[in-house]
Amino acid sequence: MSQLKVGLAGLGTVGVAVVQMLERQAAEIEARTGRSVKVVAVSARSKGKDRGIDLSGVRWHDDPVALARDPDIDVFVELMGGDGDPAKAAVAAALAAGRPVVTANKALLAHHGVELAQVGEASNATLHFEAAVAGGIPIVKTLREALGGNRIERVSGILNGTCNYILTRMADEKIAFDACLADAQRLGYAEADPTFDIDGFDTAHKLALLTSLAFGTKVDADAIYVEGIRSLTLADLEAADELGFKVKLLGVAVRTEEGIEQRVHPTMVPKHWPIAQVSGVTNAVAVNGDAVNLTLVGPGAGGAATASAVVGDLIDVARGNGGFAFGLPVAALQPAQRAPMQRHEGGYYIRVAAVNKPGTAATIARRMAEEGISLESIVQRRPQRAAGVEPNDVAVILITYATTEDAVRRVMAAIEADGVIVGQPQVIRIEKD
Known part of the structure; x- marks a missing residue:
């Protein structure tokens, strides 16, 4: 039985969880794919750090680009993060070499996804990114494959667990924004600099990818209107409750007569909507098509949830499942005709x-x-x-x-x-x- 040899760049929380999951589920994965899937080479910032995993027998690369070009790996997994180098250079190098890539890097794809997909198409290498949007929720495959026969009219969702945690605590426990943010940072739900999350940019990057998948457009993060949650007060959430609403930070992409309207902002949604019931760090994505309407709910972040999506993509690679990164060839993706927010x-x-x-x-x-x-x-x-x-x-x-x-x-x-x-x-x- 053949082996799928994995080169993994980035040994943070998610990278370690991927290694552990591949070891723990080795027999089941082999039974499902007919191949063993094993990490054979890695790259990270510190070679000597104790990460709680056994890397003996695994080749070490100081340079992730060199790892991406390693002729003895079959697939490159990028878990470093960041929208520039070395992540971009490493992903491009792997794709140019005809090597499939699995990544969780929404910022990279939001800014360079079309360019990288084009590199992959030129060398017949597939680009997989289920883990880049909504953690463990399989929304990428759902839009790209399962709902391929639908005309999608709207995609919306809670795409950032940090913001949802803060808004849930504010509404349920009557705690002010600053105190909730401090708790989120203490618990590891928010970074020391929470700007990317609470100002809506993380949600915007994910929405840019969902928009491309849903509407067949080029990824265009700059087309998204973005507001964060800094200005929300207890008075606003209490008023919403009295009026029959919950306040959520939503990413929304909707087809209009003027074009695709893409927006990220705090939104009052009726309490009886499924998305209003989603609390804490959980994510949710609602899809409205001409044939099917559905809402997917699940963990949006964390080592285990994100690793689950990465390993799911590796299973696709092992099976030989490919396809176009955004559902269509790059040449067929249309420029996103923007519907003005006004x-x-x-x-x-x-x-x-x-x-x-x-x-x-x-x-x-x-x-x-x-x-x-x-x-x-x-x-x-x-x-x-x-x-x-x-x-x-x-x-x-x-x-x-x-x-x-x-x-x-x-x-x-x-x-x-x-x-x-x-x-x-x-x-x-x-x-x-």
Whole structure:
């Protein structure tokens, strides 16, 4: 029985978990594929570090690019991370040599995925990246293969466990954002510098890949409108709860008449939606097609979950399962026709700190009417310092009926210019049935 010889670059949490899983499941994997799958060569930053795995008999490469070019490996696994070198150079080298690549690197693929897929096509080498999106959820294979007969209209999801953990704690335990973030860092759910997660960029990278798979477009992370969760307060989550919503950081790609609308931002979703029930560090992806609607839920990060996706791709390689990285040949991928965010339509939650003086409410209502924005409800609340409202001001929450992003932006600019609100208004988009 033949052996699939694996070269693995990156021996962090995920890399170690991959080695352990391949050893633990060796008999089952061989039975499923007809081949043994074994790590025979590795590369990492520190050779002498104790990682709790036995690497005796495994060749060591100081240079991951040299590992990628090693003629004695059959497949290259890249788990180093980063959107540039050495990850990019190593992946390109392996593909150029006709060697399949398995990677979990969403940042690399979001910026260079099409280019790398083209390198692979030229040398008949396949590029696999199930682990790059939503951890252990098999959404890449689902979109690329299982739903290949559908016309996909919308893909949306909770794609970042750090943000979902923070929002869950805030809503359920009434804990402020900064305290939740500190707990996430202490527990290892957030990095010391959490910018990439909480400002939405991690979600945007993953959404860029899902958009390409769902709609047959070139990966274009720059086409995505991105907002993070830093500005959310307990007052916003409590208001959402009273209105029948949960707040989630969603990545959304939807087909419109103008093109593909791609956006990442905090969103109010109805409590009865399956995605609203997803809590903690769990991820979820909802797909709406002309034949099938489904929601996949599972662990979005962590060594075991990500290793599961990597090993799944290695099993595909061992079986000889290939195909085009993004479901179509690179030449057939269309440029992503961008739908301007200003044309987005939907309901909006708007919280402002209104100056407590005669005429304020009338000024706000007049500006809304001038933009043709109908209000579903207006709620005034007593001053709440936690929401950034001074004692002499009043917290006003406006819920709009469906309107456009452009109209909301114009009306908020006009109200600020009128001097009837203080501070930065909070605007959260609402998704409804």
